[in-house]
Amino acid sequence: MKLNSIKHIFVGLLLSFVVVSCNNDDDMMMDDDMMVGPDFSGTFAQVDHMGRPGINTVLGADGDAKDAHNISIPANQGAAFQMAYQERLEALHDAYAIALGLTAEDVDYEPNILSGILGFDVTAEILTSVLASDVLEVAPDAQTVYFDGSVPVGFTGRKLQDDVIDISLILLFGGRDGARFNGEGGLPQLVTDGVGLTADNITTTFPYIGSPE
Structure with missing residues (x-):
């Protein structure tokens, strides 16, 4: 019983570490327990140039x-x-x-x-x-x-x-x-x-x- 409790605590800590690590990555996210990249779908519009300001x-x-x-x-x-x-x-x-x-x-x-x-x-x-x-x-x-x-x-x-x-x-x-x-x-x-x-x-x-x- 005590062994099972320790195992559950260990698994919980491990999962917490993985989730925290993923949240610190701006380019990756969790989706159905899989790591996926950023979603660039949609319509984008160019609004400015900044090669030569002014x-x-x-x-x-x-x-x-x-x-x-x-x-x-x-x-x-x-x-x-x-x-x-x-x-x-x-x-x-x-x-x-x-x-x-x-x-x-x-x-x-x-x-x-x-x-x-x-x-x-x-x-x-x-x-x-x-x-x-x-x-x-x-x-x-x-x-x-x-x-x-x-x-x-x-x-x-x-x-x-x-x-x-x-x-x-x-x-x-x-x-x-x-x-x-x-x-x-x-x-x-x-x-x-x-x-x-x-x-x-x-x-x-x-x-x-x-x-x-």
Whole structure:
């Protein structure tokens, strides 16, 4: 009798251990005493892209255009959005010209800082052709960098240290030296969002970013 009680207790503890172990596994579950994987059945909808934060926000003409870009697949984005992005980029420069009492030609888009690195003018058409497709390229033999101005490569990924918003603003509005609209000489400040990076808030363990400051 005593032996049977001990056996029942042992079996109960063993089953408890198995159930607890299964509950700690986010990818597996028990179904009729069998281990099964997660259920991916159903209808899923794409709602956003995050390869290049801020680009669609700045260059999307309105809410409908932004939503359309977010739900499209990258393979279709270039043909569908490049021209609209280019028109929007040029229109933003025209708006600043009018606000400053200048002509559009005085404050038109200027080939950006990439031009000197690549050896050819990065026109509004070329830049928006790249930015319209919200993907980050892979360069197995090059460093992972959004863009740091020192090498003729960019958009090969993002590090936590990359200030992607400032980089994007510089490429859009910074002109050849990256400082065209820097808030000086009566021009607006367009090459930074004014939010600095706090390197001391980056950690070496997941999720790699410390608590909000």
